[in-house]
Amino acid sequence: MKIQAILAAAVASAAIASPAMAQDKSDWPESFTIGTASQGGTYFAYGSGWANFMAENLGISGGAEITGGPMQNMALVHTGDLSFGLTTMGPARESLEGKSPLAPGMAMDNVCAMFPMYETPFSITTLASSGITSIEDIPDGATIGFGPSGSTSDTYFPRMMETLGVDFERRNGSWSDLGGQLQDGLIDVVAFAAGIPIPAVSQLEVQTDVNIIGMTDEQAKTITEAFPVSEFVIPASTYQSLEEPSRVVSMWNFAIANCDAPESLVYEMVKLTMENNDKMVSIHKAARTTIPENYTKNNVLAWHPGAARWFNENGYEIPESKIGK
Known part of the structure; x- marks a missing residue:
């Protein structure tokens, strides 16, 4: 019985890989x-x-x-x-x-x-201590981190913020680096565009209190009409900091x-x-x-x-x- 069990396990573990074995790999x-x-x-x-x-x-x-x-x-x-x-x-x-x-x-x-x-949902994260709880709350001249230069966020989020009337200073960097800058008070907002849950956001909310900010119905409508995105709802279960689903847009x-x-x-x-x-x-x-x-x-x-x-x-x-x- 033990030998049969071992053979069965071997067959099961090979089940995923076996189709590839039959392929001609000469040009791989x-x-x-x-x-x-x-x-x-x-x-x-x-x-x-x-x-x-x-x-x-x-x-x-x-x-x-x-x-x-x-x-x-x-x-x-x-x-x-x-x-x-x-x-x-x-x-x-x-x-x-x-x-x-x-x-x-x-x-x-x-x-x-x-x-x-x-x-990829487009969502905004701030420190709870900043008092910023909505897009309208972002003060003129706020420094916003938009991710790595040339990223999806960096390509589209600044334009979205401008469309919504936000005046800001632009900052680029890796998500981990921008999360650290937000926590240290070096920037005011991080505008994330990444699949959820975003590792940098999950790490941030373990270390400090954050606000994860969505869009109003009117803001979402404005953005979906102006950009190649669709409406998206981040489930409340995605992050500890969300008490209810958050309406955003996605690509x-x-x-x-x-x-x-x-x-x-x-x-x-x-x-x-x-x-x-x-x-x-x-x-x-x-x-x-x-x-x-x-x-x-x-x-x-x-x-x-x-x-x-x-x-x-x-x-x-x-x-x-x-x-x-």
Whole structure:
């Protein structure tokens, strides 16, 4: 009986990896790297965990690289400096149209979608001691941290604040660094755009009292009409500091690949990700929406052929016209 139990366990542990074993790996790289963002943000936690999950089951080494976030990841994946990355649909569209501030005029069209990740809510955090409990309370000339330069937050949140009539001084930095500056009183507000729960916010509220600020119905309507975002509600259970759900806006994130990445490798990566949501959620809670049904949220990028093959095989229709060459 003991031998049978051992054999059963071995079969179970191999169940995830076995499909990859049947693939022709002749064009697979020995290792891979995925572009994420700064430490303290969701991209880095999600991307690092995903890379380890892929490496454990595909027989190649993998890891995450700290980058400037979605806009820079589009550039790095387009040029082939990185084979994989994480991006947000707004920066992806601007990069595809040649409007990236990192390379104006360059249409980054060698980037293909792999799978849906989660929505990025745009939310504001202040110290409770500041007395700032709403967007209207932010004083003229307040110093606001918008995340790493070129990040989704840095690209869109300043424009959103201006649209809502906020006058501010701009500060950039990693989420961890900005959280520390907020706690030390060096800045007044941090305007976060990251999957929830945001590690830097969770760490902040353990160390001090914070206010997590949402939008009024009117503010949310104004922003959704002016930017490529949709309304989103942060559940009260997300943070200790929230006593009720918080209305904000959000933008979808997708994992991306260089369109020339091996089709069989991308197929296996998508298969592992889409068929093991419990594992993805154990990496980061934001992965609750890393499910195949959300493939429809991509209305910007062409699909990688390997990704499209998995979705089409499993009943999620991606037409030939939407598949990268």
